[in-house]
Amino acid sequence: MPALWDLPDFDDHEGVHIFRDPACGLTAVIAVHSTALGPSAGGVRFWHYADKSAAITDALRLSRGMSYKNAMAGLPMGGGKGVILAGEDRVKTPELIAAFGRAVDSLGGRYVTAQDVGMSEADMIALSQVTRYVSGLPPKNGGAGGDPGPSTAQGVFLGVKAAIRHRLGADSAKDVRIAIQGVGSVGGGLARRLAAEGARLTIADVNADRANTLAKEIGATAVHADEIMTVDADVFSPNALGAILNKESIGKLKAGIVAGGANNQLATRADGNRVLERGILYAPDYVINAGGIINVALEYLGQGDRSEVNNRIEQIPARLTGIWQESERTGIPASDVADAMAKKLIGRG
Secondary structure (H helix, E strand, O other): OOOHHHOOOOOOOOEEEEEEEOOOOEEEEEEEEEOOOOOEEOOEEEEOOOOOHHHHHHHHHHHHHHHHHHHHOOOOOEEEEEEEEOOOOOOOOHHHHHHHHHHHHHOOOOEEEOEOOOOOHHHHHHHHOOOOOEOOOOOOOOEOOOOOHHHHHHHHHHHHHHHHHHHHOOOOOOOOEEEEEOOOHHHHHHHHHHHHOOOEEEEEOOOHHHHHHHHHHHOOEEOOOOOHHHOOOOEEEEOOOOOOEOHHHHHHOOOOEEOOOOOOOEOOOHHHHHHHHOOOEEOOHHHHOOHHHHHHHHHHHOOOEHHHHHHHHOOHHHHHHHHHHHHHHHOOOHHHHHHHHHHHHOOOO
16 A cells, blocks of 8 residues: 555645544544634545445545535535445444544544444534534524434535536426436435425435335436436435546436435545536535535534524535636536635645
C-alpha cells in the first residue's frame, strides 16, 4: 500500500487517525479534512470491508465531502468522518461503541460524530455517555437533532423537485418517472414523499424484501438491485452507497437527471465530465443531501429548532439551481462548479 499522502483521495487532510482496541475488536478510522470553518463534523459508519484499505479511502472521500457539504450549507463546521470496520458477522457490541467514543473524545473536539450507515440513534446515545462530541441525540421540545435520515430525505425530495423544474419545466413530480436505488431511511423517505405527489416510481434495494414491502405500500414497481440503473426513467436517484457513477454505468443510464442522497456518487472527478457529455443534469451529492447534517449540526451548536432546520433545508433547491445555471453558462460540469464554490468557502480555492 502506498504512503497515506500518496493515495489518490488524500486531499491535504489535517489528520487521519487509526484507532485499535483489540480487547473489544475495534478498528476505526477518523479522517479530519478541514477545520477552517469550525470543528470537523460528519457521521460514523459501521461497515464490513472485504479490503480493509477501502475503509481509509472511504474515510478520506467522505470527510472531504463533509467539508464541502458543511461549507455549502452555510454551517460553521469543518469536515470529518469516522469509519468503524465491522467483522464479517457485523456484530456491534456496547464495548466497541464505548471504545469508539473514547477515540472521538481523544481528539478533543476536532471531530464531532453523528449517525451514518450501520449506526443508530441508540448508538449515538451510548456514545454520548463517553464523549460530548456527538450529535444526533433525541430532540427535546421541538428542537433540532435525532435521526438525520428524515431531514436528508426532505432535502433530497426538494432537490429532486428542483431538478424536475429545471430540466422538465414541471412544478410537481406527478407522473414523472423516477428510479430510486436504495430505500433505507433516506431513499424510503424520499419514495414516500414522491409517491404522495403522484410520481411513477421504480425502486430497488439490496434487501429485496424491503423494496418489495415498500413497493406494495406506495404502489411502486420493485426491480432487482442490478437493474435499477438502467430503468427507463426521467430521474435516477441513487440513495445507497457511493462511487456508482463510472464510465460504464454512466453510458448505460437512460435518465436525463441524476439526483439522490448517496455520498460520493461519482467514482472519479472525470465522471462529472462524462455525465455532462451525456447531457444529464446532475445534482452534486453534498449539496442535495445536506438536510441531515443541517439537523444535527444545529443541534450540536444549539443554534436552532426544527423550524430553523426546515428553513435551511428549503434553501437547497436555490443552491442547486445556481450551480446548474453556472454550469450551463460556463460549460463546466455541475460537480466541478460545486467543488470550486466549496473550496473557496474553506480557503482552498
